[in-house]
Amino acid sequence: MPRTFYEFFAGGGMVRAGLGENWVCLFANDFDRKKGETYKRNWGQDHLIVDDIRNISPEEMPGRPDLVWGSFPCQDLSLAGGGAGLKGDRSGTFWPFISHIQALRDESRAPAIIALENVLGTLTSHGGADFTAICQALTDLGYTYGAIVADAAHFVPQSRPRLFVIGVRNDMSIAPLTTTDEPKAPWHTNGLKNAYNRLPHDLQKNWQWWKLPKPKKRTSKFADLVEDNPASTPWHKPAETTLLLSMMSEVNLAKVETAKASGSKMVGTIYKRTRHEHGIKVQRAEVRFDEIAGCLRTPAGGSSRQLIMVVEGSKIRSRLISTRETARLMGLPDTYELPDRYNEAYHLTGDGVAVPVVRYIAQHLFEKLINEIEPAKNREQA
Incomplete structure (x- = not known):
């Protein structure tokens, strides 16, 4: 049975690339017209709506997804940003995202899994208040949650640590071997443990330490990805x-x-x-x-x-x-079509999610969790 997903803040569809062919996209959204054009070139325009997330209605989001992914903008959470956090114009789009999950829940279409991705500054923004707000929002929606820090450098020769907050609907059985009683390296860093310790006790009670196997040692190096005669620069x-x-x-x-x-x-x-x-x-x-x-x-x-x-x-x-080198650093195949303009291509890749990181999390967490749902569905239908 194919697994289904929504991808908010979709950019060029790198999450879609990482999830792979066994996942079916029901809905994708991004406000950026140029990114939307690249998405269409690679994935077609079915299910893609290019518009402000605040303008999306529940009627435009079909079906009941297994997964809803949101790589909401990082600028206000980044250490290099202005520090507005979740109150900022860009990172503040987290709240319309949460409103959409609430609308799905009201219609009995809440996803089994919510995945949020952002920069590590999310953990310390406003002294941890923004991370607390994210955990509180997931709790209010009826989700158990936890987080991991995954560095793309485990899979591609690019230093790119990112925070992934993963929530599972409370009425789901959590698959055995997907959790651990205590934090484990490399997925649970000191920064993440400190953020957990700053959470109020009632939010800590709703926390899971997600368990993933340690990745194999990366064999590729940056020189392997370099073009001798790039077309873009x-x-x-x-x-x-x-x-x-x-x-x-x-x-x-x-x-x-x-x-x-x-x-x-x-x-x-x-x-x-x-x-x-x-x-x-x-x-x-x-x-x-x-x-x-x-x-x-x-x-x-x-x-x-x-x-x-x-x-x-x-x-x-x-x-x-070169723009192709940036795409390779994100784990995109050379068949992936990039924008013709240098800055647009660089912006697209620099704003994306590393494809092999998504695949690893999907393989070792999402798919194991969803496999627990399917037997329950079959029992209900019997």
């Missing part, structure tokens, strides 16, 4: 690479010298960051050659676009990371 001219090197501190220049002396092709990634040195602001190019890319971010400015540097002996080349 050119290699820098030598003067541009020299300028980039001039922006490096002694520590970062030493990394480049070590790469040159290695005797092999070394591929690093660079972010430009503003640092305070001797009382003044200085823009620095900070490089890493640890075979993993930095976390992709949406391109709000030149400093937030990741660059790459390829070192082969004394030869050094640099350029912006």
Whole structure:
């Protein structure tokens, strides 16, 4: 029996890609027209509504989904954001999302599972008050819940830790071996444990420590994903690479010298960051050659676009990371169609959910939980 889902804040449909062919999308929504066009190019337009989440009505959401996923905007919860939290214009769309779940519940169509994804700043936003509000909202809807922190680096060469809050309807049996009595690494970090400890006692009583197996060691490295001749961005001219090197501190220049002396092709990634040195602001190019890319971010400015540097002996080349490389870092196949414009493609991938992380959670948690529902359905029909 196929499993069904809704995907709110769907972007380019990366959650759909991660869930896989055994899951059927009943409804998808995003307010961004450009992302919606990419979604349609890859998945068709059936079940997709491009509109503000506040404008969606229950009649537009068909069936009774097994899973409702919501990767609500992170800007107001991010440590780099303005700190508005769940009261902000963007992250505050969490509340219309919850209202839709309530509407489904009123019509006896509440999903078996709710999955929320966001940045780790969610755990500490407003001293933990926003995380408490999320747990309270799930409690009020009639869900038992817990959370995990999953880093995409377990599966792809990109450092991308994210929080996943997963709620299960109270009337469901929770599958054996999907919970543990105590937090376990790597899924339950100190930050998550601290957030749990800050919850009021009545919310702690409704908590589950979800259990997933430890992932196998990743074998891919960033250099494996790099294009020799990308179509989306050119290699820098030598003067541009020299300028980039001039922006490096002694520590970062030493990394480049070590790469040159290695005797092999070394591929690093660079972010430009503003640092305070001797009382003044200085823009620095900070490089890493640890075979993993930095976390992709949406391109709000030149400093937030990741660059790459390829070192082969004394030869050094640099350029912006290509859009196909960003897609590969998110676990998307090369058959996935990206927007033609560089910034649109970078924004789409930088705003998404790593595909193999979704697949892992679905395989080791969602599908085990839903398998417990199906026997109960069959008994009711008998």
